[in-house]
Amino acid sequence: MIKLDPSFMGKVIKPGRYTGNELNIVRKDPATTLASFALAFPDVYDVGMSNLGLKILYHILNQMSDVAAERVYAPWVDMELVMRQEGIPLYTLENMRPLAEFDVVGFTLQYELSYTNILNMLDLADIPLLASQRSAQHSLVIAGGPCAFNAEPLADFVDFFVLGDGEETIKDVAHAVIEWKRSGKAGGKAEILARVAAIEGVYVPAFYDPIYHADGRMAAVTANHPAAKTPVNKRIVRDLDGAEYPNKPVVPYLDVIHDRVMLELFRGCTRGCRFCQAGVIYRPVRERQPQTLLKLAQELVDNTGYDEISLTSLSSADYSCLNNLVESLIERFKNQGVSVSLPSLRVDSFSIKLAQEVQKVRKSGLTFAPEAGTQRLRDVINKGVTEKNLEEAVGAAFQAGWSTVKLYFMIGLPTETDDDVRGIADIAYKVLDLYKTIKGRRGAKVTVSVSSFVPKPHTAFQWYAQNDMVEIERKQQLLRSLLRDRNISFNWHDVKVSFLEGVFARGDRRLGKVLLSAWQQGAKFDGWSEHFRFDVWQEAFRQSGIDPAFYALRDREHNEVLPWDHLSSGVDKEFLLQEYRAALAGGLTVDCRRGMCGDCGVCSGLGVEVIDWGEGRNDKVTTGDY
């Protein structure tokens, strides 16, 4: 057990990040369990504590009597310095146990720019970085989460990846590890890898060999082991309503982000925005029943004492029974000082009515995401929002007393012209004018937040060449010159960060050496502007002889083998291509949740169904008696 000396805890900011002892932690005696998991988030505690996926895995693993799961986060740079000086290895918060003592160290991959932190954490834990350097005596390093759908840039470092919903997979993995340990780890590491490779949703990169063309493009990824599946399908929870949910999550002392009850209404979103990866990899939509959610909300409030329930899902306003649910929650909890909040609003007046009912958003402004500045471009990305929708929504918000509006857009989308970019500014001014028309005076504040589009694997835009940094900067400049009203504030993203994100999002296994080299030269916390060092990355690319533009800035052939083709979300590549073509033609695709099935391949391919408890649905999908 690691002991922290007060003399060095005084040297770090927020020492509470490293001391654990929070409410509801599960602390098991390592001697009484057969398998141990360290669940790792590759960023600081205050960011990582809010991750729902890890809360779910923590809950499920600790429900198993012979398994222990503990938590670990990336120490901030000040604590890292102390740990390196004092020789303290990276440890978990429950038992202050060194990571290297765990059977499994599992990382969640939420963001490409956290990859160097994974390397740094392994290094701080004294665990060899390369999978090939780790034997049966070392921890197994595994990873899951959205970025696992293109696992390749991390393939050198991770023993196996878990694709899709983790609820069931993690139990299978735990059982496999227990059996392997019972056998005295017979067959060594090769044996455990072969065992897990047979589990649905598990990808063991060492069992596959990438082959490249002379020009650098991928020729094929071939299996080299009998247990290797091609492709590896994601795992999916068919009955989300019946799935286990963390009803007694750890409650931090520190003020962390999203520090509230998180109630997951449903998983998946089939609105079909063509830039959105989550909309593909979490398909299809599966809702929980309102009664289940009310029961969970009660347990969560009772077990945590939080004063806010956040309805979290990809697009919470789409929940079929939202009105009833919100009313019931408000009614039930109002005497306990517990409010309800919605993290995202749809661009329509229905959402405004709802926002009026829930209190928490009152004091802050409202956020809408039209994503693109013109109708033409919104059609390209299949964002089903019209100018009229936006006008109605914002108008309703102003009438209801709001005066601050935040608008989210992207630049660098396929087919984008300068007119589309100017359209963003037009919308901002229209919103200001709308306020004046409604209220008879000026006084609205509009924040225009513009991110740079990064094409992601498993989306319709996975073939598209990302705009280069010069082009994005030019468009940012154009917007800056147009948004010169003091009632409009304009935020944009660092082009270098988006470029690097784009390289790793669609990268292949060869990027492993770049990652290693950048980390060796000090790259870490790349997602934090104060730590991001582009020069280090440029040097790492140069030393590795790899051109980052090859990954991010190249239009890929439609028949090209993509580095993630052997990892399947269940959505057919052909469907994505069809969507890409529809995008270029400006054609719309309807949401299959209540509209027609677009035949993306998930439901038939993985034997699942859309589950939505609302009325008036397409009768192809079973309702009610599921």
Next chain:
Amino acid sequence: MTKLRLEITKGEEIRYISHLDYARTMERALRRSKMPVAYSEGFNPHMKMSFASALSVGVTSEAEYMEVELSKPVSAEKVFAALAHQLPPTIAIKRVKEVVGKQKALMAMVNLAVYKIVMPWHGDQMEYVAKDAVSRFNRTETVLYVKENPKGNREIDIKKYIAEAVEVVVGPKGAELSMVVWITPQGSVKPSEVLKVLVEDFAFPGSFEAALIKRSGLYVQIDHERLSPMEM
């Protein structure tokens, strides 16, 4: 409206949480206890609770006080039982009493804090050097210290806040200091600040960062009578 006063201890394991974190922790524990806590009116209702004196980060305490208002009368015993079950393992509740009659706010009431500080053992010379440092400190009339603050530094005379001579005994673990400090409407001095001065200006042995500081009492001193808020 029932008002209750609570006496609470804050343990070793959570000494690194701030006062705000602690306040939030208590608020959540009260909510879990399902006691009928009163809320303020308005869009963002707040639980009606207040604290005596904020504890600095890194300090443990045997004497934290807070008050909470209830919307329905519930006995102190019942609240004690309900809340005791809901506290994280590192926070304990010692006593609960009902506040009767009109009383000053806790924060305005307490004016004296007692701290116990353990400085880890620091070699054979410790006893002599420690006692000498403390006695010189006690004899010095004015001890200036610059309080650092992001909004600008401020020089204070520490001795104005020292209510009694600092005491030191040296045992097997190290030196144990006792400090009695005034809390005034114009401010106070932190035990860590006194310690820092003792080490840096009076050659007290050891590194002040390694010290374990505990608040052992928080009082209302009127003339020569020293009462705990639970006795008011």
